[in-house]
Amino acid sequence: MPEDSVPGCFAFAFLRLRRRRPAAPVALSTSHPHSHTDTGCCDFSLLASHEHARVEKDDAALPEYSCGGYAFDEAATKTVEETIEALDGELRELSLKIHDHPELAFQEKYAHDALTSFMESHAFTVTRHYLGYDTAWLATLQVGSGGRILGFNSEMDALPGIGHACGHNLIAIGGVAAAIGVATALKKHNLSGTVSLIGTPAEEGGGGKILLLNKGAYKDFAACLMIHPVPGPAHSTGLGSSLAVQRIEAEFAGHTAHASAAPWEGRNALDAAFVSYTALSALRQQVKPTHRIHGIVSGRDWAANIIPDYAKLSYGIRAPTHNEVGALEPRVKACFEAGAHATNTKLTYTASLAMYDLFQNGALSSEYRRTWEGRFGRPIATGPAGSLGGSTDFGNISYAVPGLHPAYAIPTVENGGNHTRSFADAAATPEAHTATLYAAKGIALTGLRVLLDKEFADKVMEDFKAGKPQ
């Protein structure tokens, strides 16, 4: 399916970016009908028609790239772009190899080995099994002396039963492309700086980045950037936030009994789960539209003629901010307690690492946006001000160091967004690969500026210290 016929809406994080100051000026040609328009999900067909004509223009016709008053290096920029373009075939092969070997959280051994070998073959110093995690890794390259440290992330994990249905094979090569692109530019133009690419396991529920963060993996980064594929208007990118999430498991312990001969002797854990499930369904009506409470029931040794003595509810509690999740959590727990009270079962909780909402750095966002629109001639997608999307452990990273996590559109079928079998198919298409290279160039050039332009790097840090705009 051609990219321009992509249907669908923003499933992940194409949300309105509230910037505290306007973006640095962009020199735009008059043939930029999309500029500064907020294109909502429903405007897709309109956007696609004029985008189609525009993206086929040759390079000479693209708008001039303005530095908006900053000194910025056009020669190094060109090197980044040409390096990533020259890697096209190798990156495609690497992406498909990872796609064809889907591995679950913390089991990304094939991806770990393939990616570390690749980075080593491109002159990076590689640390395998980074910080004690079997499938984490670090690839780093320092040029010159001193200078800032620029971080990128490559995710690797797939989903149970449906493979690379979140496109982490694309994220993996996006990080690789950006890191090699920037490092090559530093070397070629005798510029100082360090590029550090972290292979981050277990994004899907495992919080791999949070574990690495707690062990100091992101210490001293001037910024850290990564990309994520989503459905959306053709050729677009988004700079919205994501939802904070707290995952929680509620386990009920009861007592078995013969379901007919002596049911009064039993304490029914499955009933506890269903009372809780029903209470949570009622609670959903009394929470904000931007909040999410979702989960499943599981158990063991269940049979119709035995009163079940064990059941587990696995739930995710999500909201636009970490604080809102904190406010929602006791209301969710009250529902679990209702189930335990009603059935006289014992309730225990296990909470996973909390993922924060994304704090997209203002200066990094502006620079990425300027590159995407002004240099690539591609649209920025924005959605409703409310937050409707997934979550990422990169949220925590974005509160620890200045971060940027753009979402970018790949072609998908209807109802074929992230975490569907169709999205796994989409993540293997040549069109998705091409879109990934654009997004990789976008974060590479944004990151390059952090290394080369002190004034810009200071502004990035200033925005970070000011905190997320509310």
Ligand SMILES: [Zn+2]
């Ligand atoms: Zn996912």
Ligand SMILES: [Zn+2]
């Ligand atoms: Zn994902």
